[in-house]
Amino acid sequence: GENVEQHPSTLSVQEGDSAVIKCTYSDSASNYFPWYKQELGKGPQLIIDIRSNVGEKKDQRIAVTLNKTAKHFSLHITETQPEDSAVYFCAARIPGGSQGNLIFGKGTKLSVKP
Amino acid sequence: DAGVIQSPRHEVTEMGQEVTLRCKPISGHDYLFWYRQTMMRGLELLIYFNNNVPIDDSGMPEDRFSAKMPNASFSTLKIQPSEPRDSAVYFCASSLGEEQYFGPGTRLTVT
Numbered sequence A: 001g002e003n004v005e006q007h008p009s010t011l012s013v014q015e016g017d018s019a020v021i022k023c024t025y026s027d028s029a030s031n032y033f034p035w036y037k038q039e040l041g042k043g044p045q046l047i048i049d050i051r052s053n054v055g056e057k058k059d060q061r062i063a064v065t066l067n068k069t070a071k072h073f074s075l076h077i078t079e080t081q082p083e084d085s086a087v088y089f090c091a092a093r094i095p096g097g098s099q100g101n102l103i104f105g106k107g108t109k110l111s112v113k114p
Numbered sequence B: 001d002a003g004v005i006q007s008p009r010h011e012v013t014e015m016g017q018e019v020t021l022r023c024k025p026i027s028g029h030d031y032l033f034w035y036r037q038t039m040m041r042g043l044e045l046l047i048y049f050n051n052n053v054p055i056d057d058s059g060m061p062e063d064r065f066s067a068k069m070p071n072a073s074f075s076t077l078k079i080q081p082s083e084p085r086d087s088a089v090y091f092c093a094s095s096l097g098e099e100q101y102f103g104p105g106t107r108l109t110v111t
Helices: none
Strands: A005-008 A010-014 A017-026 A032-037 A045-051 A056-059 A062-067 A073-079 A086-093 A102-104 A110-114 B005-007 B010-013 B021-026 B031-038 B042-050 B053-055 B065-071 B075-077 B086-095 B098-103 B104-111
Touching: A005 A086, A010 A017, A017 A086, A017 A110, A017 B005, A032 A062, A045 A056, A045 A062, A045 B098, A086 B042, A102 B042, B005 B086, B010 B021, B021 B086, B021 B104, B031 B075, B031 B098, B042 B065, B053 B065, B075 B086
Parallel strands: A010 A110, B010 B104
Antiparallel strands: A005 A017, A017 A073, A032 A045, A032 A086, A056 A062, A062 A073, A086 A102, A086 A110, B005 B021, B021 B075, B031 B042, B031 B086, B042 B053, B065 B075, B086 B098, B086 B104
16 A cells, blocks of 8 residues: 655754655555644644645745655745744545545654744 | 534543544535544544545454444544553544645543
8 A cells, every 4th residue: 555754753943944854655646745734732734735747836935846756745844933843744645536545654843943 | 614623622531431532524524534643653544434424444443443424514433442552642634625624633541
């Protein structure tokens, strides 16, 4: 089945710097890749997603890139702020028409130091 | 919209007791998912429903776990009997398209 690897597990940056989190997936047919942000004591919140027919998507300070050949996708956060500190999860959707088959990475704990 | 609503937010129970977790999805969403989150295993999909019908329950760990969705606005996840290894945060999520929206979770502690 699908397997999603996420790196790094922890990331510490200075406020204003950029942060990059990378994920790889195993099933080349996967076609939907969301990113979630989870703050302490809260549920994961969808922040951006990308589909396999798109190579890059941007929303203000966050962007996601997808390399289908290499089967990896990345989250980029620019001009980081302390409120960006959270755990970030990537996920990949197994194709086949099933809405439920999101496989999640293990998460990256991002700390932004003021 | 109020988002996905879960109750209770915290549950502490003794081993062997029955536990029922509740979820109200976002109005109009036709998919509902139950996940479990632990440090060791991360986020795991337990079961999901489409239009109140269970579609895939292959993630349910064992027969002690059961889930129902009697109508479009309510679902329950029941553990009977509960065991200490069931301690985790349980999330409910709902979706209309591909985007899944998570509730705040129920932190379950079984002593």
